[in-house]
Amino acid sequence: MTTESVVESVNTAGHLMIGGCDALDLVQEFQTPLVVYDIEQVRQQVRAFRQAFEEQQVNYVVSYASKAFATQAIYQVMNQEKAHIDVVSGGELYTAIQAGFPMAHVSFHGNNKSRSELELAVQEQVGVIILDNFDELDLLSSILERTEQKIAVMLRITPDITAHTHEYIQTGQADSKFGFDLPSGQAEAALKQILENPHLDFRGIHAHIGSQILAVTGFELLAHKLVELAAQWQQKFQCPIPVLNFGGGFGIRYTAEDHPLAPAKFISALVQTVKTDCQQQQLPLPEIWIEPGRSLVGPAGYNLYTVGSSKRVPGLKPYVTVDGGMGDNIRPALYQAEYTAVLAANPQAPAEETIRLAGRYCESGDILISELEFPRVHQGQIVALLATGAYGYAMASNYNRVPRPAVVFAEQGKAQVVVERESYADLNRLDRAYQNK
Missing domain, CATH: 2.40.37.10 (Lyase, Ornithine Decarboxylase; Chain A, domain 1)
Incomplete structure (x- = not known):
């Protein structure tokens, strides 16, 4: 190298x-050893993603996937730059609370959220909880019923799309510990439970295909699949699909062999695919969410x-x-x-x-x-x-x-x-x- x-x-x-x-x-x-961040570079990258969406004239959210680097200070920077954040643990959520981050702009991820973590999320009224499995769906429902509260949720599905990256950071394939499976009917069964629960406000569909992705193909395939799924569910269950959340995974340059795309190229390809497919499916254009982490703070x-x-x-x-x-x-x-x-x-x-x-x-x-x-x-x-x-x-x-x-x-x-x-x-x-x- x-x-x-x-x-x-x-x-x-x-x-x-x-x-x-x-x-x-x-x-x-x-x-030394010392970790140093060029914060202006972080700000510029957040703004580049936001500008890319603005140019496409769609409703959007850029949510920082904070497992990449979670401290009070970086949460404060993200808030200054009008980004949302997503957290994957009670510790990250507590750090965001200590940082004064607005809870309405927090998404809570994770495939094994504990009762105490979900109770904290409900207590703080986080913006949305990304549901990952049936056990979590039941656990959250019991907490909300006991506290007589309502909270927004998204449904994480495994789209069976494999990103070309290291196997440890692939997450979209069917055989994954994350999300509800589509072919087996798991995802649809989970949706039915959500729609029947007065304590759950269904906000949309989430998927994540992996990390350090350097080409748009995977995101275009994901867009096709999520729009098709949204159209099927809207027709079958008569429920709106307000948000399609495409996760993160946008690659960065680690060595001279890496050739990442600019945010505008990723976003343009993604949004244009969603627009075209929604028009063909006669589906209202949803709000488009992404969750960049590495690409915001890595470089x-x-x-x-x-x-x-x-x-x-x-x-x-x-x-x-x-x-x-x-x-x-x-x-x-x-x-x-x-x-x-x-x-x-x-x-x-x-x-x-x-x-x-x-x-x-x-x-x-x-x-x-x-x-x-x-x-x-x-x-x-x-x-x-x-x-x-x-x-x-x-x-x-x-x-x-x-x-x-x-x-x-x-x-x-x-x-x-x-x-x-x-x-x-x-x-x-x-x-x-x-x-x-």
Whole structure:
């Protein structure tokens, strides 16, 4: 993997710039490992999706899939940019509450929502709950009946459309843990239960076909299927289908081999397919929802590391180890995700050798980049891993009892810590001594 054609902002000293801040200055102030977000880049991406819908002149919602990166600060940014959010756990929902995010603009996902999580969602009157299975439908119904409340719901279906991506992040195929199956009649049976329940307000159909999708074909196929299904259900049950929610999965550029489409191309293809099919089916044009996560925050994220030890054996690729790794970015170990890295002091430095960029954790599989054409580096230099803003910090762990890094937002030349660096004391805060009597 090369750093070729990866163009990053640099200052007059040739240093990597993030959100108008010198990366080396950020390291000097906040230490490493460090997660940094260029917040203006996040804002621009949200606006690009919204503008794409505006140009198509349809009613829409852009809902940030916050499992990609969920903190109070990012929820506040999304609210400022007039985006909705979707959450997948009580913890994400609680974080949104603490951030002051408007609950009417929250969608609640997940294939195993607990009673306490659903009770919290009902108590806070979240905008919509995306129903995933019959157990959840029954559980939510019992909560609403007891509390004498009503809440909006969507029905998640498995459309039997497989995105061309890693099997761990495919979700639209028939054999999936998510959603109601169509061919078996599960989805229709669930719809009947919803329509017969006075505590449930049916808002529409949801589907999600996977992640890191780089072509429009899957979304066009999904549009055909959802419009056809909406027309069938409207005719059979005489119920309106106000919303078609197409989920997320819009890919980003991790390496020079990735060629993602601009938001406008995805949205244009999706909306035009929906419009054409609705006209043919004589179906009123529904509101169109999408749930981008990775594509909003992924490209804006950077992981900054300090080079530590190196291992060089004649005839083998060197191992260059940094002070982070699978504890703050497990994606390469989990599903062979690929990244690009640059030297923070000189992102445009020419490659001199092919190395393995290794992490500090006691696992042979803790390799951030298995084949990286890179300048020859020495201990103490700063390496920046690019496009780490999605599913890096969100999946971070304390493996080997290593504290998680700080998270900094950089915007217009100013940097602010939005998640404090964990300390050794933090790691032991919940531990209790064993009383061996």
